[in-house]
Amino acid sequence: MSHAAPSPLRLSTSRPLSGTVRVPGDKSISHRSLMLSALAVGESRVEGLLEGEDVLATAQAMRAMGASIVRGEDGLWTIHGVGVGGLLQPEAALDMGNSGTSTRLLMGLVASHAVTATFVGDASLSKRPMGRVIDPLSKMGAEFIPSPGGRLPLMVRGLVPAVPIEYRLPVASAQVKSAVLLAGLNAPGITRVIEPVPTRDHSERMLRGFGAELTVEEVGGERIIAITGEAELKPQHIVVPGDPSSAGFPVVAALIVPGSEIVVENVGLNPTRAGLYEVLRAMGGDIVLENERTVGGEPVADLRVKASSLQGIEPDPSIVPSMVDEFPILFVACALAHGRSTLRGLEELRVKESDRITVMAEGLRAIGATVEEVEDGLIIDGTGGETLAGGATVATHLDHRIAMSFAVASLACRQPVTVDDRAPIATSFPIFVPMMESLGAESHGAVVA
Structure with a gap:
């Protein structure tokens, strides 16, 4: 920006x-509705999408990786997805503007696809550390070339098939949790995130809504979220x-x-x-x-x-x-x-x-x-x-x-x-x-x- x-x-x-x-x-739900619609096979529709610059950055990034995303004059957004595993190689760097959510969640998506993507952002976003996302996604096999301090500009090279992992969140972060779960969508087997402190659960709710096999159980005061990979997401009509x-x-x-x-x-x-x-x-x-x-x-x-x-x-x-x-x-x-x-x-x-x-x-x-x-x-x-x-x-x-x-x-x-x-x-x-x-x-x- x-x-x-x-x-x-x-x-x-x-x-x-x-x-x-x-x-x-809702900004969190708007981001996720675009990403998951872009990974579903068929036409999804989204009403009430936040049309702020952060969410529009997500829309543009998903377009760059193959999804068709169109806003109607009535404010209804129509998305034709490419399917899990179907993301295409973007032709240019993905400009995230000021959006940390877009950046961290999309890094998760790219990590388990046969895609190499460069993420760039504005001056504020370029100061924000991405190491907490790089760490678990690296364990899944993705390669990262960040700027000093784990910051943007940053290049991600995804791995197919990615390695499913069990990851305990060192800090309470819905973005890190979501990045790992989104990477797990296209990884064979079961990816687990252990959450000592509950964080916003929009990703879990929406992944289930799109048809992903996802379970949440509480053990010893912790939440264990498990997603079964190589999922087939079904298109949805979402009201934000x-x-x-x-x-x-x-x-x-x-x-x-x-x-x-x-x-x-x-x-x-x-x-x-x-x-x-x-x-x-x-x-x-x-x-x-x-x-x-x-x-x-x-x-x-x-x-x-x-x-x-x-x-x-x-x-x-x-x-x-x-x-x-x-x-x-x-x-x-x-x-x-x-x-x-x-x-x-x-x-x-x-x-x-x-x-x-x-x-x-x-x-x-x-x-x-x-x-x-x-x-x-x-x-x-x-x-x-x-x-x-x-x-x-x-x-x-x-x-x-x-x-x-x-x-x-x-x-x-x-x-x-x-x-x-x-x-x-x-x-x-x-x-x-x-x-x-x-x-x-x-x-x-x-x-x-």
Whole structure:
């Protein structure tokens, strides 16, 4: 993702937020729906796909490896797959933009196919380590030529037949788990992933939905996920629920702007993803689930949110995998809460699109919050509901969640906060600014073309 010049963003509001909105489709499910549809034989259809830059990078990569992927004018995506084992040699490097999910999962797919692929990305993605995926995939026989530090640009040469393995995850990572399972799709025999700490289970749910033979059992408090290789995937019609990570931004905005009441419709609430809402409710957040239902095997509900007096919290680190991407916006909520919040066990945040611990600490201090940074998290003394000073310019470091978190924080500041560049928001939430405007926020700054 390259941009000629940064496009600053400031949000402000002079009244409570109100209205009903829908956030874009779940990013994790969108990525996986494209990949598995591309490996099925026949025509799959996907409704509600997130059309952000990260997911579009996945679509383009699957096209480059032989799948037909077309978006209809009605927003319905149609995919004709090549079958497991049928990926073709891409003619050029696969440009992943800012998408770590695309990169790590596609490395898994390529690892067990007769394909050599080069992965490239933007400046932010090129700083992110890929070693945790390279390690298990190398054990399956794939060859890697990464840049120094296990980073992009990186070349993968897949092996057919790949070697099925049993792999215990050294860190809780749905991306690593998914990469190994996707490689196992085209490996003879059974590939097993042992998960000491549960992570989001979209891959398991969707692999089963496409007809893969996959089992999950719990032994001694660990999850053992086994997939039988040389699978034959059947095409599906997928309806993507709203992304719970994206929904966190309007939800926290409504909680911290006095008098607000909003409804966020069609939010996916998979228990391995819904930790943010559990924590916000424990802080005293008035969040009511309405119209609860199941769509495509995923629990979904509408969220009715009212402005609330939040209390500081010290969540158990065991909840981290179910909300690892939502901590930046939770930090904002904690900065406006009553009392101290102690947020630990967050080492994973240091290897996201940016070092989200340091970047959030610096930005929160700049807008008047009281924050102490520790190695594995932040300790935040809240304002007790009082507005923050604001007025500062905050660096996003090409990180979409940093940009949106400070845009939301600006709504609870005496002076608007300037986000240095709104462009990264397009990776996951291209309608973020107009959606916030529809709830009553006002945006200022140059508009991204």
